[in-house]
Amino acid sequence: MRRLALPLAFAALLTGTPAIFCICGIASPAHAQDVVTAAKEQFQLGREASDKGDFKKAREFFQKSYELHPTPGALLNLAVCEEELGLIASAYVRFQQFTDLVPSSDDRYAGAKRRMAALEPRVPRLRIELAAEAPPGTTVLRDKIAVAGKNLGADLPVDPGKHEIVVTAPGRDERRYEITLAEGQKEILKAEPGKESSTTEKPPPATTTAPATTAPPIATSTAPPPSSGRRTAGFILGGVGVAGLALGGIAGALTFSKTSDVEAMCPNPDRCTIEGVEIADSARTFGMVSTVAFIAGAALVGAGVVLVVTGKPSTETAFAPVVLPGGAGLFAQRRF
Structure with a gap:
């Protein structure tokens, strides 16, 4: 067969x-x-x-x-x-x-x-036996050809001449063997990898660290404090209020000017020229604008002051209404 x-x-x-x-x-x-x-x-x-x-x-x-x-x-x-x-x-x-x-x-x-x-x-034969100390994962190459399984420990035919056997294993240095066989020669090679590799990283020894006695670091933030937004709004409102007061002043000055012209053109309220009537209407309009601008400007300035003062966390501010001879107002007191 x-x-x-x-x-x-x-x-x-x-x-x-x-x-x-x-x-x-x-x-x-x-x-x-x-x-x-x-x-x-x-x-x-x-x-x-x-x-x-x-x-x-x-x-x-x-x-x-x-x-x-x-x-x-x-x-x-x-x-x-x-x-x-x-x-x-x-x-x-x-x-x-x-x-x-x-x-x-x-x-x-x-x-x-x-x-x-x-x-x-005439055929040379080489038996490669893996050493008992060889760790799991050990590989054997003979002339760059893997020798594994049943071929380990078997008499394998090889050509006469020099042969190189390389043994490697995880965490071990590579070990090389060279063997020269003549015709008809039989050899047994005990193969094992090299020593533990010096380049293999070992886990650091376990250490016990005492609890820290110092206070943990205070978390910091690059975000602006909440009060900074309030102060910004206060400055903006104050600026608008100042512009309102300025407008009120200008309108008031025009009102006084128009009033003087009306008195010159209309000495008798029952007898007034058309031009005098128009100037009188214009004076009333400027007067209304002046009044509204002054009131709004004063309110905005006051609100701006409140926001600016209260937006500073390092001070304490108290507010109280106050009655003055010429009218009412808001009294602010800061404590540093």
Whole structure:
């Protein structure tokens, strides 16, 4: 009974050889034919280089051919080139893949099996065992290929020569191993990560802080105090009131002037010229304006004073009505 074919990715893990993958999709017949043609061209270039003894160049051509259009023939020629180049573990795995792909009746099958049998005792094998002290999360790379799961602790075929093993773990320094294997040599490597990393941040020790005995800072605010708005309004009202008083003064002066003209033109109230009547009406109008302006201006000035005084929090202000010989008013008293 024939063995199941080894996946190419698994073969690469065993030997360190770059895996060859085929991502297949739905292509048009013309495109598929172009790919097959290109693969045949690469295969032919590989045969020509192989016939000249340039197995390194031939290997590159056969690998490109297999990537374009994977065929057992390209795989078999890859194995032959790698055997000639001394990559005996890679060749061994390729021969095994080939024999798993073709039937035993294939005229190339027997030759591939003989080559496998001849290579098997020559293939170096490396077992990597993870040290018991290795923390969880430890990873192992051999020649930049991850070694994990069942492959840890297994005798894996590797090509002769130098190999680098890198072991890493969270919070630990990286540790590297270098090992050189000859044909047929078997080695066991106990791998573990380095010491605890000095760059790993450690949480600061817990400390107990005594309750503060000083008073907490007083919250400050850049917003203006409530009284500042009241004082601003007071200044505005006071300004409008002053303007009203000024208007009242001007209107009053005009009233007196018009009254003098009326007395000159109308010495007898029953006998007055038309011009005198008009001046009299104008005098009455100015008099009314003067009265209203004085009253409104005085009220606004008083309200403005109240707002300005009460808007200052550092003083105490008292108000009281007062009766004067000429009228009534509002008396304000401030205490500093």
